[in-house]
Amino acid sequence: MIDWSPAAFLLMTLAPAAGEPSPADPMQFAQVMIREQILIRVPARVRNMVSPPPPAPIEWKEGRGVKCVGMGDIVGGALVSQDSFDLLLRDRTRVRAKLDKSCPALDYYYGFYIRQTADGKICADRDSIRSRMGGQCEIDRFRTLKAAKRD
Known part of the structure; x- marks a missing residue:
């Protein structure tokens, strides 16, 4: 089955019926414009406009800490203040690193570096963190x- 588009049908009807046109026939011109339009339908869902209340902030209670933390155990970190940051470990525990002094460069660039050690651990009173700006602060x-449980 041949699928004839409207443009092809129009060209066939404008063509002369038989043979070559005679020199006496006036020349005819035709213009055909083909326009295509593609529509993509994206189904939309109406979302529930009532959002749940945000969870209450967690209060953390500090306890006795460890001397060293394995670098391979760290999966994330969060800056708490200019003199401390929290480390999230693979076993889902948190450890807060207290710095020996305020380290204002940490909150400016939102990040820090820790130099790889031979034993693969970050230890207090030994290692320091380096801000992305170039400063360093000792842990x-x-x-x-x-x-902490809330009442």
Whole structure:
């Protein structure tokens, strides 16, 4: 089955019926414009406009900390203040690193570096963190964190 488009049908009807046109026939011109339009339908769902209330902020209670933390155990970090940051470990525990002094460069660039050590651990009173701006701050101690129960 041949699928004739409207443009092809129009060209066939404008063509002369038989043979070559005679020199006496006036020359005819035709213009055909083909326009295509593609529509993509994206189904939309109406979402529930009532959002649940945000969860209450967690209060962390500091406990006795460890001396060293394995670098391979760290999966994330969060800056708490200019003198401390939290490390999230693979076993889903948190450790807060207290710095020996305020380190204002940390919150400016939102990140820091820790130099790889031979034993693969970050230890208090030994290692320091480096801000992305170039400064460095020594880690004074680690404190373990537990979520405090709210009344």
